[in-house]
Amino acid sequence: MARGKGFDVTRQPGFTTVALLCFVMLYLPIVLLVVFSFNDSTSVAEWGGFSLRWYQSALENERVQEATIRSVIIATAASILATGAAVGAALATTRTRPWRGQTVVFAIVNQPLMVPEIVTAVALLIFFAMIKVATGYTGLWYLIIAHTAFCIPFAFLPIRARLQGMDLTLEQAAADLYATPWQAFRRVTLPQLWPGILAGAMLAFVISLDDVVITEFVKSAGQDTLPTYMLGQLRRVVTPEINAISTALLAVSVLLVMAFFFLSRSRK
Template sequence: MAKRKDFSVTRLPGFATIALTAFVALYLPIVTLVVYSFNGSETVAIWGGFSLRWYGIAWDNTQVQEATLRSLIIAASAAGIATTVATMAALATTRTGRFKGETLIYVMINQPLMVPEIVTAVALLIVFAAVKVATGYTGLGYLILAHAAFCIPFAYLPIRARLEGMDLSLEIAASDLYATPWQTFRRVTLPLMMPGVIAGAMLAFVISLDDVIITEFVKSAGQDTLPTYMLGQLRRAVTPEVNAISTALLGLTVLMLTAFFILTRTRD
């Protein structure tokens, strides 16, 4: 009797064609963007030879410098807040026994992932508008808080996954040796969960750095981040400078996500 072959989707007719078509549709526009960021022409539609001209123009652009610095400040601050809150939430939901309302808490923590981002943006706009009227404050604090709230679940998931995969024996041994809960956390739990914390922080940083919708709704005048600045430029005139900025932002994002993958990959 012939040996039965296990089912594999890769053996289905047309699988390779569909997969190739999907990859081309996903990555061809990105490759085109990167290639045309080195275009020496004044327009994005005509190739004018290889040149780093637009990278230099973008580097010397004061508005780009200010937007980039603002984006980095917001992303770093939001990632720090989101990671701190996510770490406490992950500890509370993994280092305790099952309790009533645990599922509801998990749903509330991950709510920004399930609700359309435009809904979150409108809700934040309404709340922060009332606060601005009451306090008169219009600084970057609103953007930092808005980004932090949106990034919490992105930081929470890798931290929780790391905690769930950790062996409790070392923490139990520390308690048996009369370590206080704080000493156990500082000397045992935190070092072991640190790869998850770093991964969560990097993921939150990337999500905040790339955000457009929430930023557009919450920001005040003169608070453009790099993505919203690029969106404004596209509404006026498209030049290879936007391609150069996009490529630089893409490179930073890929670098951060690669580091995230390395930190969270399964190790033997």
């Protein structure tokens, strides 16, 4: 086989075409969704000129407003709690010597990633209904705790990765200088850990903001979040208002993900 100068060892026939098509496919539906959210006509398929009317009608829709506020409250609370819990778990699995039972801890932390969401949702429906009947409390905390649980692994991964990648000399030096473990953590570990914590919190926030299935099963009276509200609407009236809400939610997710991306890159 003769190989000229231009021979590219990395080339595989057709791969580039498939890859570029893949990117088109990934973005075409989303782009169409965004474009049609600015459509003036009531139809979701025919273009009737540029307009912001669907954004306006979404903004004025009381149920959308309430669902949005509720989504943000749940996502904020769940991401703060999950990140706090994840920092502890990450420290325990990186800053102490390996111990027996570590595998169990990993299994429990990663459980929400492995067990199908619908199974957890069913379990929580039954369990929380029992508690609700026993205590009479029906507030938002059920959703917050449920969201916190499945957000923990998402916060845990970037934080643990950051801890593993950190230089231990400074922490050891602090310990040699008689800093208490807490002082060492606050003054030495935490400042280096911040990008990991922020990344973890943002991931947790996006995950919570997007959840449909568990929320749908756990929610009580008047506790629709933006995604469950949309799911309810999808089966009835498909107006471009849903496109507008989607686009707004999309923008939030994209901003957070890009921030996450650059934060987690910054360590390299």
